[in-house]
Amino acid sequence: MSDVVRLALALGLLNSALTFQNRWPTAGVRWVPELSVELSALVFVLALIVAWRGAPGRALRGIILGGYLLLVLGRYVDVTVPALMGRSIHLYWDSQHLPGVTAMFLDRVAGWQLALGGLALLALLSVVVVALRWALATVMTALGRPGERRTLGALAAMLLVCYGAGRLDSQLPLAHRFALPVTAMLVEQGRLVLEATLWRRHDRLAGQPLLPTSDLSRLRRGDLFVIFFESYGALTFDDPRFSAPLAAEREALEQSLSAVGWRVASARVTSSTFGGGSWLAHSSLLAGLRIADQGDYQSLLTTDRPTLVSRFAAAGYRTVAIMPGLRYPWPEGQFYGFDLIYQADRLDYRGPAYGWWVIPDQYSLYRVHQREVALNERTPLLVFFPTIDSHAPFAPLPPYRPDWRDFDARSEAVVPSEDMALSERLDGQELAAAYIRSIRYNFAVLGGYLRQLAPANALVLTLGDHQPPAVVGGREISWQVPVHVFTRDPALIEAFTTAGFRPGLTPGPTALGGIEALGPLLLR
Template sequence: MMAERPPGKQNLSARGIGAALAFSLVALFVLNLPDHPHAFSLRAFLHLPVEIPILALALVLLPRRMALWLAALSTGALGLVLFLRLGDIGVQSAFQRRFNPYLDVRIFADGWNVFSGAVGPLAASLAVAGAVIAFLAVLALFFLSARALTRLSGTAARNLVIAFSGVLAAGLFLWGAGLATGTRPYADTGGSAYVVSRVQAVAKAMRDMRRFDGMLATSDSLPDADTLFRAVEGRDIVLVFIESYGRSAVEDPRYAPLIDPRLDAVEAELSEAGFASASGWSVSPTMGGLSWLAHGTFLSGLWVDNQARYDRLMMSDRKSLNRLFREAGWRTAAIMPAITMDWPEGSYYGYDTIFASDDLGYEGKPFNWVTMPDQYTLLAFDRLVRHTGDDRPVMAEIALISSHAPWTPVPELIDWADVGDGRAFDAQATSGDPPAVVWSDRDRVRRQYIETIDYSLQTIGDYIARFGEDAVFIVLGDHQPAPLVTGPDASRAVPVHVISRDAQLVERFEAEGFTPGMIPGADASELSMDTMRDRVIRLFSAPPSTVQPAPAALNGAL
């Protein structure tokens, strides 16, 4: 027997049917919304979450005051599911993982920086405003239709109770049939299960942070001070991260025809200048962005795959590779052309000097989001850090950014003598189409992405061959680009190149599974990036006769 409702305006059957349809369609859309951009299909929406008829029956049968509270609560719950689903789609598109609200709060600001840089602040603002309005409109439609169900009485209410009871019975039958046959059920409590899984993910992330805190508190095992970095004593050590330089650039059939010949040409140029090289793969903790997670992982020797871990690391006493070099007598410097604001995290790493964008003396025009081309960055490093009259060797970290999205315009290498204060690049910086035009064509985005990678490799190769002297270079990608470029399910590995005139030092890395030359072997192990710090310490410290390959556990992927 239905609960008595206060007398009021009698609802027409048509109004009840309209409310029921709006309520059901909105709920079906939100609860069936795929959590991955590649999962969209008609079949994804041919599924009945049984929560829908159960909730509808409750809205019609409960006393009106209680039903109104339920309508408000269910709207909030649906809004949470929609928010999480959209977060999943966005994070999967960029980083190939699910959105975790505990770990990814900052990701919205980072996403805005990339998006506005790609399409422009005005277009990005309009797009975000449109998305917010659409989000609120969906929730408003759901709440209004749910509230309309609470007002039904008489024949309209009885008819809808019969209809939703039938839908519920059909859903339970389909659910049971799927379980009995072991096939994908066309009905279940998927909406509730999704929320539960997200709560479990948050709880798991919180437990993970407690484990990470324990790792940070564990004492670090390091060589004795008198042997630390003995094998590279007196030499400059230059660690270069190339933005978005991933394994796909080397092996994807769309990109290899351009990049493999470039790597061969760089290898030949380096060899002619007296440099040996060896290359391998390293698995990055991120992809599509959040480069600092890769930097933190490489330099700390701990797996830093989310912002929460990174923030904990920045507050810890864990010694970075940079700090260890400084304590051993090297001058340490960071060359960060992408840093345009205060960077308090820099204090963790132990740099003597940080050269952010404004400190590098670039007077040319920016390349959209990219503040300056890699060629200028490297020459500024040479001028401001390597040749300053200080006899101490340098340990420097450089983040090259010409291959950062939006990948337009594509820089070109010029005569090093013409670089000057950077105004020689003004014609390049104002050439080509704006990001909004480039990003309207997926094939063109991919083409210009790989052209910027080609430029960065050409530039770093030419710089080392001309100005490398007796320095030791470690050149690697920070992460793969977004799935838009790589496609779904791409490897998270990035190339790592070790370059030095000390052939015996390079051979130590070959004993670790690196391939001679500038192209890593297709079957070479993908070394986890958090193992690279200890590997570099060990190979740069031990005398030649004592170098042994890393244990097998360190040579595999994660």
């Protein structure tokens, strides 16, 4: 192989390592014909260093290799996370949840699969390091020859000028030939870290309006259920890949509920999060203000702001939360003011475990119904229930039990359930199919509860917390989620339609506002 061919291959490899794009809907990458401004800058600086002081020593070569590897990893994160999650990464906040998310996706994966995957990842990293070391060494060798150094330096300088000109004048089609710099992402992450720590404005929430007080007379002492369907996004209406498979279930649900006296109205609201971070949506609704990131959430918990829970408690309601996903102490729950939180151990589930979350949503709702809703001579209830079975990776999914009393048997027998291999958990098409099944399960649980068990005077508000991760439905979609209200009271349905809801299970095309607007609406 000639020196020219070897150098061309090395430069092509180094350029591709900083310009690849995500191959959606997977975690893989694909080549794109773009140029790396970082590579141009590196070659130009190295040409100057070699001309001034000679070839870099071993220590400097190691630093350059380490820095370039960091850029490659940064590029992978920068193109993969938005493609799979649907939003830009925030390393400071997101890294704190990485262990839990990883454990969730690897739950019930066979040990041999984990070992094989770990070895494959280690082998891939080794290949990347060896390839980068060879490519950088080839470039540095070429820079040691005066003629090639002048040529490479001039070429790098020309590319830097083209990039700068394109940035200064958007009419010039130059900057578009370059990939977005990885260094810009790293600088932005540094700024976000400073904003989340040293520059954090802890008084941002202080001037926000409080939830209004209310005697809740419009509810006529009826119960209120607030049920968050995990990952239930507006794409289930907007994207034919999801709306068509779910159309029959929606129609059947609406007809079956209408037959027993339930009325429904629907709308859209804009969530404060996308693809994850459900607690941000929960707190936005309960606090009546937009909680956009973990910093807002932590700031909220330090305040004494009233919540939807405390407003209902002040009106004489008993307030309970169904939190089957909680397996550890949750001191943050004290902020909301619930009378009782049914976390995993309090639900006393003894059946088969379904994935990372273990407890079927149907069981959780039924158990709290027995302990709270079905009691005689009780006060009205506010029941807050964030579901878990439609959480990514959407499997294994428990079977819906038409006879809810089956749970009274407390069977510990293993019920066959739908599981997913590790490769399927990372594949967009497989996840999309599992997502549809999980939404059908939500509809089955909701419909069954309303038809068989729900109090006749209850108002049931169900909504999504956020769109599913972008690996399921795509990145360039809205942050909107559906919200439905079910009641037998015509006056309540009229109140919601006056506020912008539409009769039926299909919401209108535009959002009423942020998810935080629902709290004041419930308190009118």
